[in-house]
Amino acid sequence: MRLDRRFVLVALLCATLLAQAPPRMPAEGSERAIEEQFLSVPDPRQAEQHMKILTAEPHVAGSPGDRKTAEYVARKFREWGFDTEIVEYKVWMNYPAEVSVDAFTPAGAIMHGPTKEHVEDDPFQDDPRVVMPFNAYSPSGDVEAEVVYANYGRPEDFQKLTEMGVDVRGKIVLVRYGENFRGVKAYMAQETGAAAVLIYSDPMEDGYFRGDVYPKGPWRPDTGVQRGTIEYGFEHPGDPTTPGWPSTAEARRISPRDSPDVPKIPATPLSYRDTSPILQRLGGAESPREWQGALPFTYHVGPGPVRVKLHLKQDFGYRAIWDVIARVRGTRWPDEWVIAGVHRDAWVYGAVDPISGATAMLEAARGIGHLLQSGWRPKRTIIFASWDAEEQGLIGSTEWLEQHEKELESAAAYFNLDTGASGADFRASAVPSLRGFLRDIAKSVPSPKGGTLYDAWRTAVRRENSPTANPTAEPQIGTLGSGSDFTSFLDHSGVPATDIRSSGNYGVYHSVFDNFAWYKKFGDTNFLYTQEIARVYGLQVLRMADADVLPYNYEAYGKEVAGYLDAAQKSAAGQFGDKAPKFDSALAAARRFAQAGAAINALVAHAPSRVRDETRSVAPPLSLAGFERQGGDVERLNRILLATERALLLPNGLPRRPWFRHAIYAPADLKGYSASTIPGVNEAIQRNDAATTAQQLEALTGVLNRAAALLEGFHPASSELFVLRAVPTGLR
Numbered sequence: 250m251r252l253d254r255r256f257v258l259v260a261l262l263c264a265t266l267l268a269q270a271p272p273r274m275p276a277e278g279s280e281r282a283i284e285e286q287f288l289s290v291p292d293p294r295q296a297e298q299h300m301k302i303l304t305a306e307p308h309v310a311g312s313p314g315d316r317k318t319a320e321y322v323a324r325k326f327r328e329w330g331f332d333t334e335i336v337e338y339k340v341w342m343n344y345p346a347e348v349s350v351d352a353f354t355p356a357g358a359i360m361h362g363p364t365k366e367h368v369e370d371d372p373f374q375d376d377p378r379v380v381m382p383f384n385a386y387s388p389s390g391d392v393e394a395e396v397v398y399a400n401y402g403r404p405e406d407f408q409k410l411t412e413m414g415v416d417v418r419g420k421i422v423l424v425r426y427g428e429n430f431r432g433v434k435a436y437m438a439q440e441t442g443a444a445a446v447l448i449y450s451d452p453m454e455d456g457y458f459r460g461d462v463y464p465k466g467p468w469r470p471d472t473g474v475q476r477g478t479i480e481y482g483f484e485h486p487g488d489p490t491t492p493g494w495p496s497t498a499e500a501r502r503i504s505p506r507d508s509p510d511v512p513k514i515p516a517t518p519l520s521y522r523d524t525s526p527i528l529q530r531l532g533g534a535e536s537p538r539e540w541q542g543a544l545p546f547t548y549h550v551g552p553g554p555v556r557v558k559l560h561l562k563q564d565f566g567y568r569a570i571w572d573v574i575a576r577v578r579g580t581r582w583p584d585e586w587v588i589a590g591v592h593r594d595a596w597v598y599g600a601v602d603p604i605s606g607a608t609a610m611l612e613a614a615r616g617i618g619h620l621l622q623s624g625w626r627p628k629r630t631i632i633f634a635s636w637d638a639e640e641q642g643l644i645g646s647t648e649w650l651e652q653h654e655k656e657l658e659s660a661a662a663y664f665n666l667d668t669g670a671s672g673a674d675f676r677a678s679a680v681p682s683l684r685g686f687l688r689d690i691a692k693s694v695p696s697p698k699g700g701t702l703y704d705a706w707r708t709a710v711r712r713e714n715s716p717t718a719n720p721t722a723e724p725q726i727g728t729l730g731s732g733s734d735f736t737s738f739l740d741h742s743g744v745p746a747t748d749i750r751s752s753g754n755y756g757v758y759h760s761v762f763d764n765f766a767w768y769k770k771f772g773d774t775n776f777l778y779t780q781e782i783a784r785v786y787g788l789q790v791l792r793m794a795d796a797d798v799l800p801y802n803y804e805a806y807g808k809e810v811a812g813y814l815d816a817a818q819k820s821a822a823g824q825f826g827d828k829a830p831k832f833d834s835a836l837a838a839a840r841r842f843a844q845a846g847a848a849i850n851a852l853v854a855h856a857p858s859r860v861r862d863e864t865r866s867v868a869p870p871l872s873l874a875g876f877e878r879q880g881g882d883v884e885r886l887n888r889i890l891l892a893t894e895r896a897l898l899l900p901n902g903l904p905r906r907p908w909f910r911h912a913i914y915a916p917a918d919l920k921g922y923s924a925s926t927i928p929g930v931n932e933a934i935q936r937n938d939a940a941t942t943a944q945q946l947e948a949l950t951g952v953l954n955r956a957a958a959l960l961e962g963f964h965p966a967s968s969e970l971f972v973l974r975a976v977p978t979g980l981r
């Protein structure tokens with residue numbers, strides 16, 4: 250990489266000055282003591298207690314059970330010393346009133362469903378408050394039609410049916426869960442003219458094909474159903490009647506009928522027990538072999554001769570939901586919020602999703618509360634958020650964000666949790682600027698497997714990849730797609746985000762069986778991984794809240810984007826041949842961004858000295874007090890670092906979905922969940938649109954140059970040429 254001469258000079262000068270006047274070494278003991286004190290608090294027995302209470306009753310968003318969980322969480326936050334409020338929004342949501350699915354062949358009835366979710370010996374399944382399986386935002390409807398099987402309901406699956414001469418217009422489309430967000434399945438069926446959609450859990454995905462089913466094993470039993478929203482959140486998440494503004498009591502509303510986020514054809518989920526007779530009797534052509542699931546017969550695509558009669562009556566209305574917001578004001582930078590959020594609402598009991606995450610958050614908050622009681626105060630404002638109605642469409646987090654857009658312009662980070670711990674495998678996704686930060690934290694957290702989480706994580710990743718993989722490779726951190734509450738923070742407001750979890754064999758997602766009994770048998774049975782997650786989560790909050798310089802690594806970010814551009818350039822060449830737009834300016838801008846980031850990194854030691862990568866820093870770090878005594882302007886540096894994240898937002902948003910503004914990340918278009926990188930460019934290439942590709946490349950180039958220019962604008966005075974610590978300085 251070609252280095253900008255100015256930055257080389259700065260780095261050299263820096264090293265020289267440091268050699269002449271060695272900086273005062275920071276008082277490291279107090280800061281380490283604070284972290285140790287925090288790490289000693291999260292406790293497996295306490296975690297189990299929270300989970301027991303929070304999963305005692307079904308608590309779908311807006312229900313009395315949900316309200317009780319809000320009050321429990323609020324009471325705990327207050328007990329631990331946080332200013333706490335329960336924030337109510339009124340949002341458009343449905344519960345199912347009547348659901349029936351009947352199947353016939355010309356010879357007679359073959360299935361009358363849905364069958365109640367049931368196994369031998371589950372203590373939670375018979376509670377009358379369990380919400381029957383349904384898809385949120387499906388309209389009511391009565392449809393009787395022939396059935397067509399459409400695999401995962403991806404665009405290419407519908408394309409394949411067309412090629413096979415199967416017309417889905419007016420039919421009931423049967424699709425299996427997996428590969429994409431269920432809203433995409435419903436949307437594709439609607440767009441191709443289907444009359445209704447049935448979405449079922451094939452045992453190949455999370456049933457007996459994977460292993461023993463509940464209660465013998467952790468996988469989905471034959472009656473287990475995956476509930477879930479089909480809101481078309483690819484336009485915007487949140488309340489569909491307030492796109493872009495908060496759902497306060499007096500909010501202006503658009504009619505649900507006019508909302509692009511609300512599906513137009515009915516959809517409902519099914520178990521594989523109820524689906525099997527339908528699929529087994531479908532005629533028509535054999536399905537393509539890769540469409541075959543794990544049911545014990547050959548799948549055909551139809552249409553018919555099986556007909557299904559679907560009756561759905563949905564109870565729609567404006568319903569109250571409750572976010573619980575706990576805060577402690579920062580002493581030095583109160584406007585730079587550090588936000589840690591987990592949803593609390595569940596489809597039924599939600600032991601894994603989301604209560605294992607909510608439990609870890611509570612233990613992290615208790616740890617921070619412990620520090621507060623000893624007199625410690627954070628430099629930045631800390632906010633713990635217990636979101637509601639995530640399951641319906643990230644509603645609680647999105648409405649709160651829309652109410653605080655202005656304040657969020659200076660938020661330092663958003664740390665997400667959702668399914669906290671369903672097993673022993675640590676997983677993380679993050680923006681590139683926070684990946685090093687997260688790896689460093691893993692070095693400070695002990696693993697239940699022995700050693701540090703960082704070691705365990707790295708070993709596991711190496712084992713999964715290949716025995717020949719580079720033994721010194723860093724553990725991989727994924728990209729943020731969608732499907733949880735970080736979406737609005739990153740994609741709309743440009744707040745840098747992370748998402749962590751500890752994964753395992755989890756086959757009861759969104760069913761009645763995701764409950765305390767399942768969790769004690771197959772989840773994080775002794776709560777040691779919940780404790781680990783609570784420690785990582787809380788340490789992220791602690792370090793971000795107390796960092797003298799915001800610990801963002803823009804060199805890593807720039808390099809990552811350059812990699813995305815390289816890949817996109819290749820696909821553009823494949824797609825457009827010699828008519829492919831030029832990538833040179835965008836690549837140059839990404840490199841410039843990386844170089845500007847490297848120059849800042851040279852001034853800032855990104856990690857506590859005990860875990861710092863010695864090859865990356867040029868000198869021992871200087872304390873904030875020392876830096877400021879030398880006339881260093883840390884305020885200005887932090888303002889620039891914050892503005893750089895926001896500079897990655899596209900002024901006009903993405904084509905066709907302007908609410909999504911991030912130039913580097915978005916939920917994959919018509920995929921959901923997974924991430925689309927440099928989405929404006931890549932999606933234009935996929936749509937074979939050279940003109941939009943060129944225009945999006947230009948927009949991206951502008952964004953990257955603007956971000957680089959901001960970083961380059963931090964011309965340090967000679968007195969600022971000391972390496973500054975970007976770590977908490979503890980009690981002083």
Ligand SMILES: [Zn+2]
Pocket residue numbers: 592602603639667668
């Ligand atoms: Zn969840």
